[in-house]
Amino acid sequence: MSDISIARTHADVREERTVTAGTRAWELFAEQPDVIAARIGGELRDLSHELADGDEVEAVEITSPDGLDILRHSTAHVLAQAVQALFPEAKLGIGPPITDGFYYDFDVETPFTPADLDKIETRMRKIIKENQRFSRRVTTDADALTELQHEPYKLELIALKGGGAAEDAAEGASVEVGAGELTIYDNTGRSGDVVWKDLCRGPHLPTTKRIPAFKLMRSAAAYWRGDEKNKQLQRIYGTAWATKEDLEAHLHRLEEAERRDHRKLGRELDLFSFPDELGSGLPVFHPKGGVIKREMEDYVRRRHIEEGFSYVGTPHISKDGLFHTSGHLPYYADTMFPPMEFEGSNYQLKAMNCPMHNLIYASRGRSYRELPLRLFEFGSVYRYEKSGVIHGLTRVRGFAQDDSHSYCTPEQAPAEVEHLLDFMLSVLRDFGLDDFYLELSTRDDSKPGKFVGTEEQWATATKVLEDVARGSGLELVPDPGGAAFYGPKISVQAKDAIGRTWQMGTVQYDFNQPQGFGLEYAAADGSRQQPVMIHSAKFGSIERFLGVLVEHYAGVFPPWLAPVQVQAIPVAERHVDYLYDVAKRLRAAGIRVEVDDSDDRMQKKIRNAQLQKVPFMVIVGDQDVEAGAVSFRYRNGDQDNGVPIEDAVARVVDAVAARTQV
RNA sequence: GCCGCCUUAGCUCAGUCGGUAGAGCGAAUCACUCGUAAUGAUUAGGUCGUCAGUUCGAUUCUGACAGGCGGCUCCA
Numbered sequence: 001m002s003d004i005s006i007a008r009t010h011a012d013v014r015e016e017r018t019v020t021a022g023t024r025a026w027e028l029f030a031e032q033p034d035v036i037a038a039r040i041g042g043e044l045r046d047l048s049h050e051l052a053d054g055d056e057v058e059a060v061e062i063t064s065p066d067g068l069d070i071l072r073h074s075t076a077h078v079l080a081q082a083v084q085a086l087f088p089e090a091k092l093g094i095g096p097p098i099t100d101g102f103y104y105d106f107d108v109e110t111p112f113t114p115a116d117l118d119k120i121e122t123r124m125r126k127i128i129k130e131n132q133r134f135s136r137r138v139t140t141d142a143d144a145l146t147e148l149q150h151e152p153y154k155l156e157l158i159a160l161k162g163g164g165a166a167e168d169a170a171e172g173a174s175v176e177v178g179a180g181e182l183t184i185y186d187n188t189g190r191s192g193d194v195v196w197k198d199l200c201r202g203p204h205l206p207t208t209k210r211i212p213a214f215k216l217m218r219s220a221a222a223y224w225r226g227d228e229k230n231k232q233l234q235r236i237y238g239t240a241w242a243t244k245e246d247l248e249a250h251l252h253r254l255e256e257a258e259r260r261d262h263r264k265l266g267r268e269l270d271l272f273s274f275p276d277e278l279g280s281g282l283p284v285f286h287p288k289g290g291v292i293k294r295e296m297e298d299y300v301r302r303r304h305i306e307e308g309f310s311y312v313g314t315p316h317i318s319k320d321g322l323f324h325t326s327g328h329l330p331y332y333a334d335t336m337f338p339p340m341e342f343e344g345s346n347y348q349l350k351a352m353n354c355p356m357h358n359l360i361y362a363s364r365g366r367s368y369r370e371l372p373l374r375l376f377e378f379g380s381v382y383r384y385e386k387s388g389v390i391h392g393l394t395r396v397r398g399f400a401q402d403d404s405h406s407y408c409t410p411e412q413a414p415a416e417v418e419h420l421l422d423f424m425l426s427v428l429r430d431f432g433l434d435d436f437y438l439e440l441s442t443r444d445d446s447k448p449g450k451f452v453g454t455e456e457q458w459a460t461a462t463k464v465l466e467d468v469a470r471g472s473g474l475e476l477v478p479d480p481g482g483a484a485f486y487g488p489k490i491s492v493q494a495k496d497a498i499g500r501t502w503q504m505g506t507v508q509y510d511f512n513q514p515q516g517f518g519l520e521y522a523a524a525d526g527s528r529q530q531p532v533m534i535h536s537a538k539f540g541s542i543e544r545f546l547g548v549l550v551e552h553y554a555g556v557f558p559p560w561l562a563p564v565q566v567q568a569i570p571v572a573e574r575h576v577d578y579l580y581d582v583a584k585r586l587r588a589a590g591i592r593v594e595v596d597d598s599d600d601r602m603q604k605k606i607r608n609a610q611l612q613k614v615p616f617m618v619i620v621g622d623q624d625v626e627a628g629a630v631s632f633r634y635r636n637g638d639q640d641n642g643v644p645i646e647d648a649v650a651r652v653v654d655a656v657a658a659r660t661q662v
Numbered sequence: 663g664c665c666g667c668c669u670u671a672g673c674u675c676a677g678u679c680g681g682u683a684g685a686g687c688g689a690a691u692c693a694c695u696c697g698u699a700a701u702g703a704u705u706a707g708g709u710c711g712u713c714a715g716u717u718c719g720a721u722u723c724u725g726a727c728a729g730g731c732g733g734c735u736c737c738a
Contacts, residue, residue, distance in 0.1 A: 637699090
């Protein structure tokens, strides 16, 4: 046998080695049980891959991102094997790794119950214990079609692959059929017999026993290939980790996330509710939630005025002709509430504010000297969202946008877009949000019917937005096909507690509505020109932003946003009057303070204030009264005793003014 | 909208194999007047989501609807 030269890299250490031909990757990492696959020449391979002369072999550890994907994908195979063992009629969909876990889709007669999941999980543990080997086998399309004739969905994937459209087949389908040769992974038992197999690109763990920790999470329906016209399959979600501790930590994180869910905190902190009587997706704000909402509104109204916007107002309802002029109705009729007919007209609840702002623009002749003309308002809009998508404050049917429209000359547009994006980012900073990225939504050229305007107009608009977005230095994610019918969009995407991303602020470039409304201005040479309009919302929706804020802070708001900024607590009842005086001075300084004069004990009052996450407590007993001072307690339990009243007021006022977290 | 699950006191939940229900917290009242995360006692509070059906009898079984939860699809 001849020798070959290879290079082995593990933990960033590269060493060259000479091995005999026929050596497999696992032999290089026999001493490293954490290594579960190899990257050879840039490609992920099974450890059973036979090395060739000159190969660069890099260890893939189970804890690495690639390693975790492989672990999760292999666990998905074990899931599928268990399901087919227990439900022989189940047909396989796809089973890719996802963030923190994996899923596998099955076509079964009846959906899985939680009890089924328990049974499946037990079976999976058995399969893991059996230490089945994952073994790769190259096949041909023709052979695979015969071998998998009982798996109609797999056949469909193979056929699609033939068309060179594996990625288009379905999100995640590429793990089944890669771009290269078609492969099947056999699970073999101790005696080498094939106990189960699946069409798969791989790679996989060497054996099932290398799955250290997993758990099935839930089952849910999902449309085959993500298309609601297709049949719904039953999807089982699971999670898998490199160690039991990692799994525990993950489950703990999920619990923590649940704790900061704005729907839960909204009730606990008495911020808002969703009365059944109003209907789904229609929130009401309670006094404490109203404080946060008002602070947000006051802030953003003031900022808009500072940034050159005029505060305007428009009604909630309009004759439908307006939305035909704007072009919205043909595109969005099914997401607008149905029309109300009276006095011979159809009235629509508005789903967007721009048409009404256009009417303000058009109310008189405009000169280029007025541009950019900037209008802003809190526009209440109503959208008939499908019942299944309503979610707390983040997806509702009635909400207010902090909506602005800037009318400008095409030459002014780039600077205006840049100004708006900077403005929007500064708003996010002031509210302490930092975990977000930008998305650039563009037109989908394959669906021209969804968009109006010429290709040149779209190209110009898209370039303006893209240049500005890139200039921000933030991560920019493309969103092809996500644009509005009238133009492309930059949006801020923020994550909620459970990891779902929500669109927050937007900047949109629109050359269509000015045309539809016949908007114009007198240029310097006396000619009439058409302005460009830039739509922008800094929060996006007040409701959604508030919901995300609650989760971001887990209800622990910085003092400027806290519904109650100071809780005043007497040690005994005789200290209440003194506290009323202190409260009066705080109120005079614009501070939201409450005196707890209930007959609870002081300890209980502190506990309540703590549970309500009030930033500051002012506690007063005999010693404080004597000293003309207060005991100043922070949310974290720190306390300064004997703080003179003026100092206490100043501390709170300063914290509020600085918008800092405490 | 689709699939599955859920809906009992203000909140969190128990319970009734079909004979109209309980706890803790919260609330109210009383006592206690207390120095850093729950003082004690008493009382009130529920046509068991709504409407039908089956039944001598339904909170319990069935169906429809409403609302919620988890996904999918969608998201100007």
